[in-house]
Amino acid sequence: MKKIETIIKPFKLDDVKEGLAALGVKGLTVTEVKGFGRQRGHREVYRGAEYQVDFVSKIKIEVVLESELVQDAVQVIQEKARTGQIGDGKIFLLPVEEVIRIRTGETGNAAV
Amino acid sequence: MNTGDTVFVLMSAALVMLMTPGLALFYGGMVRSKNILGTLMQSFVILGVITLEWVLWGYSMAFGPDHAGIIGGLDWFGLNGVGMDASPDYGTTIPHSAFMIFQCMFAVITPALITGAFAERVKFSAFLLFTLLWGTMVYNPLAHWVWGVGGWIGKMGALDFAGGTVVHISSGISALAAALIIGRRLGYGSTPYIPHNIPMTVTGAALLWFGWFGFNAGSALTCNGLAANAFVVTHISSAVAALSWMFLEWLHRGKPTTLGAASGAVAGLVAITPASGFVGPLSSVLIGAFAGIICYGGVVMKSRLGYDDSLDVVGIHGLGGTWGALATGLFASKAINPAGANGLFFGNPGLLWNQFISVIATMVFAFVMTVIILKVVDLLVGLRVPEEEEEMGMDISLHNETGYSL
Numbered sequence: 001m002k003k004i005e006t007i008i009k010p011f012k013l014d015d016v017k018e019g020l021a022a023l024g025v026k027g028l029t030v031t032e033v034k035g036f037g038r039q040r041g042h043r044e045v046y047r048g049a050e051y052q053v054d055f056v057s058k059i060k061i062e063v064v065l066e067s068e069l070v071q072d073a074v075q076v077i078q079e080k081a082r083t084g085q086i087g088d089g090k091i092f093l094l095p096v097e098e099v100i101r102i103r104t105g106e107t108g109n110a111a112v
Numbered sequence: 113m114n115t116g117d118t119v120f121v122l123m124s125a126a127l128v129m130l131m132t133p134g135l136a137l138f139y140g141g142m143v144r145s146k147n148i149l150g151t152l153m154q155s156f157v158i159l160g161v162i163t164l165e166w167v168l169w170g171y172s173m174a175f176g177p178d179h180a181g182i183i184g185g186l187d188w189f190g191l192n193g194v195g196m197d198a199s200p201d202y203g204t205t206i207p208h209s210a211f212m213i214f215q216c217m218f219a220v221i222t223p224a225l226i227t228g229a230f231a232e233r234v235k236f237s238a239f240l241l242f243t244l245l246w247g248t249m250v251y252n253p254l255a256h257w258v259w260g261v262g263g264w265i266g267k268m269g270a271l272d273f274a275g276g277t278v279v280h281i282s283s284g285i286s287a288l289a290a291a292l293i294i295g296r297r298l299g300y301g302s303t304p305y306i307p308h309n310i311p312m313t314v315t316g317a318a319l320l321w322f323g324w325f326g327f328n329a330g331s332a333l334t335c336n337g338l339a340a341n342a343f344v345v346t347h348i349s350s351a352v353a354a355l356s357w358m359f360l361e362w363l364h365r366g367k368p369t370t371l372g373a374a375s376g377a378v379a380g381l382v383a384i385t386p387a388s389g390f391v392g393p394l395s396s397v398l399i400g401a402f403a404g405i406i407c408y409g410g411v412v413m414k415s416r417l418g419y420d421d422s423l424d425v426v427g428i429h430g431l432g433g434t435w436g437a438l439a440t441g442l443f444a445s446k447a448i449n450p451a452g453a454n455g456l457f458f459g460n461p462g463l464l465w466n467q468f469i470s471v472i473a474t475m476v477f478a479f480v481m482t483v484i485i486l487k488v489v490d491l492l493v494g495l496r497v498p499e500e501e502e503e504m505g506m507d508i509s510l511h512n513e514t515g516y517s518l
Contacts, residue, residue: 044306045361045365045367045369046142046306046307046369046371047371047372047375047411047424048361048365048408048411048412048414048415049305049415050365051304051306053304
């Protein structure tokens with residue numbers, strides 16, 4: 001099993017979610033995050049005081065899936081989340097040691 | 113007694129009352145979220161403190177029978193003699209208590225304005241004590257000087273229809289004293305103090321604009337043409353000032369801002385306050401236009417001068433009120449209000465001089481008294497919260513509450 005952690009632009013969430021669902025991915029976790037990479041922040045002005053805000057709002061999706069699905073999932077995410085502009089995000093792959101379903105105690109692929 | 117006048121003054125009193133929670137929202141949106149309750153609490157609690165003070169000795173000191181042109185004394189302590197019959201001097205067609213309660217709302221909002229200068233760093237006990245002392249020893253005498261029968265500034269011939277000096281210059285200059293004495297917030301210069309809820313600020317500005325109709329038009333104390341004029345010029349000044357601030361900021365900084373438009377509107381309202389019963393609509397266009405420009409300048413200058421007047425009380429109320437008081441000396445016309453005077457542009461330079469004296473007297477008195485009061489309060493209870501508490505935020509450290517449990 002592997003975990004995909006991906007940072008994407010917030011408005012792409014629905015597209016990515018639907019893309020993953022079409023693949024058979026059964027669940028995912030979404031967090032609102034802030035960050036920056038190559039994408040610059042922006043300027044805010046309040047009553048003459050200017051602030052440079054470095055952090056940009058992003059969405060982080062975490063999904064654990066069977067290793068067989070990973071290649072397709074990565075491709076779907078890249079397809080759906082891409083705009084071609086700086087700030088599209090990144091995909092990280094991590095190994096997962098174990099997965100346990102709390103309700104039933106199932107482990108491994110059955111718990112994914 | 114006149115029913116129409118009485119309705120008008122009572123409703124105006126209610127409108128002015130609403131301005132204090134409106135101010136709370138206006139200020140609240142501009143502070144950081146960890147301080148929202150501390151900020152709201154200050155304005156809200158002043159309704160309690162100053163109302164009690166007003167009823168016990170404040171009204172008497174401000175409007176009671178005169179002593180040497182300086183103060184009203186305690187003849188009307190506890191509203192003794194202030195009842196349902198009309199006063200022979202104040203609002204002769206309405207119950208005396210209606211006039212008293214109308215004035216009460218002015219006494220309440222004035223110290224609330226000052227809280228903007230020391231937002232995010234003052235102890236609650238210090239703030240309560242300061243408010244009580246300031247209301248008693250600065251507001252009451254000033255109100256007497258300008259509006260009390262026998263008060264020396266009024267007798268001299270200076271004009272202040274609804275409180276340019278008594279409310280705005282006094283709070284503005286006191287705010288300057290407070291900012292200087294209390295000192296800057298932690299992290300000044302490096303920490304961004306970003307307004308946490310501008311929609312709240314705009315809501316507050318809208319409530320202030322609405323309530324200001326009571327503030328200015330109600331000061332006519334009669335429901336007539338003069339009140340209508342005050343209502344009209346108030347609205348015009350606010351509208352034009354919102355635009356002039358917005359356009360100036362657009363030119364200066366590249367984009368028009370919501371906070372700027374809201375701030376401009378308030379600046380226009382401040383400036384028209386002393387003039388509202390004496391100037392006509394076209395004058396109010398100019399008064400508002402310059403208010404937006406002057407107050408914008410004041411706010412921009414603040415960072416260059418290095419004092420931390422957190423919410424721009426000096427730039428908007430101090431400067432705006434000064435412009436308004438002097439503008440009254442320029443634009444006042446007896447054609448609008450025969451009981452007033454003519455200003456410079458209507459052939460009488462004398463009024464401008466009186467206005468100037470009233471401005472200086474207000475500034476000196478309020479500044480000096482505020483410094484003294486702050487020093488006393490600092491000695492008694494200490495002014496600022498400790499650094500860790502300022503870092504944690506007023507809501508938790510002063511009130512054991514969180515504004516937003518989302």
